[in-house]
Amino acid sequence: MSALLERLAEVRKSGDVGRLAEAIPYARWMRIAPENGTGELLTRMRYHDDLIGNTFLPAIHGGTLGAMLEMTAIFHLLWETETETVPKIVNITVDYLRSARPVDVIARATVTKQGRRMVNVFAEAWQDDRAKPVATANAHFLVKSSDDAPPSL
Amino acid sequence: MNKSLTTKEERLALFQEWFSDTIPHSKALGLKVIDARRGFASMQLEWREEFVGNPETGVLAGGPLTAMLDGCCGMAVATMLKEPMPFATLDLRIDYAKPATPGKAVIAEAECYRITSSVAFTRAFAHHGDPKDPIAAAAGTFMLGTKGQVTRAQSIGKETIGAEPKV
Numbered sequence: 001m002s003a004l005l006e007r008l009a010e011v012r013k014s015g016d017v018g019r020l021a022e023a024i025p026y027a028r029w030m031r032i033a034p035e036n037g038t039g040e041l042l043t044r045m046r047y048h049d050d051l052i053g054n055t056f057l058p059a060i061h062g063g064t065l066g067a068m069l070e071m072t073a074i075f076h077l078l079w080e081t082e083t084e085t086v087p088k089i090v091n092i093t094v095d096y097l098r099s100a101r102p103v104d105v106i107a108r109a110t111v112t113k114q115g116r117r118m119v120n121v122f123a124e125a126w127q128d129d130r131a132k133p134v135a136t137a138n139a140h141f142l143v144k145s146s147d148d149a150p151p152s153l
Numbered sequence: 154m155n156k157s158l159t160t161k162e163e164r165l166a167l168f169q170e171w172f173s174d175t176i177p178h179s180k181a182l183g184l185k186v187i188d189a190r191r192g193f194a195s196m197q198l199e200w201r202e203e204f205v206g207n208p209e210t211g212v213l214a215g216g217p218l219t220a221m222l223d224g225c226c227g228m229a230v231a232t233m234l235k236e237p238m239p240f241a242t243l244d245l246r247i248d249y250a251k252p253a254t255p256g257k258a259v260i261a262e263a264e265c266y267r268i269t270s271s272v273a274f275t276r277a278f279a280h281h282g283d284p285k286d287p288i289a290a291a292a293g294t295f296m297l298g299t300k301g302q303v304t305r306a307q308s309i310g311k312e313t314i315g316a317e318p319k320v
Contacts, residue, residue, distance in 0.1 A: 002209055024205075024207075025205040025208055025214075026203065026206050026213075026214035026216055029203035050178055054304060056302045061220060062242040063178065066216070066219040067215065067220060089249050091246065091247060092246070093244060094219075094245045096241065096242045
């Protein structure tokens with residue numbers, strides 16, 4: 001069993017979902033972590049200057065929004081579904097709706113379709129106003145381990 | 154006749170400065186510009202522990218590849234602009250073909266194959282040196298003439314005049 005799934009089992013007991021991110025080096029580096037303080041699982045990317053893509057506007061780099069939407073979907077699948085393997089991303093399509101200002105980005109994922117092997121997830125990211133998303137994404141994940149595919153995120 | 158005012162080395166140094174060093178997230182990723190000519194851009198991402206998604210395998214997370222492919226597609230768009238103008242990513246699709254090999258650098262190659270007055274269309278691949286064996290494939294569209302001031306990166310198109318790809 002992977003360290004991430006072991007961590008998931010621990011987190012389920014303690015309820016401190018934010019600690020899931022500690023098992024993923026990239027999530028730590030990007031300051032992306034899940035939170036469920038409101039009873040709803042959200043993922044937050046804490047603002048730091050390394051996220052900037054356009055210094056003139058200024059605006060957060062679009063690539064980091066895609067990255068955090070992908071992490072949002074992964075945290076959602078780990079926490080809200082009965083997955084026995086680390087979800088393996090197949091593809092993601094990100095729509096950029098507004099430029100993201102230099103403040104925290106929050107996102108929420110929902111499962112559009114849960115299949116036996118494949119899951120379709122929708123994720124939406126916003127800043128201060130949830131009614132004004134900065135980016136949305138659709139992604140597919142393999143959630144059943146197969147013999148030839150190495151475990152990866 | 155080559156009307157370019159700069160040699161390839163000078164051009165790459167300019168692209169490195171404007172497309173990586175002055176963009177904080179690209180700089181944080183340590184993106185290195187390895188090629189830039191009209192309609193084409195290529196960058197390299199070194200493997201680093203903090204880019205890893207699965208610490209047991211050392212395989213990169215999708216995020217650093219997404220950010221590199223977005224930046225590389227954007228750079229391919231900038232090479233096509235005859236007049237500087239602000240632009241922004243409209244959408245970006247990434248297909249993860251296979252996991253990146255731990256410890257190996259990843260190369261992205263992006264092509265801007267069509268540009269209109271409002272939209273630019275790009276395709277890109279990420280690989281370990283063999284484009285026929287991709288780690289990820291991307292398709293990005295960009296909205297041109299968005300609001301805001303033109304960045305230096307967005308005004309680099311003139312540097313690639315006379316540096317059309319040799320087919």
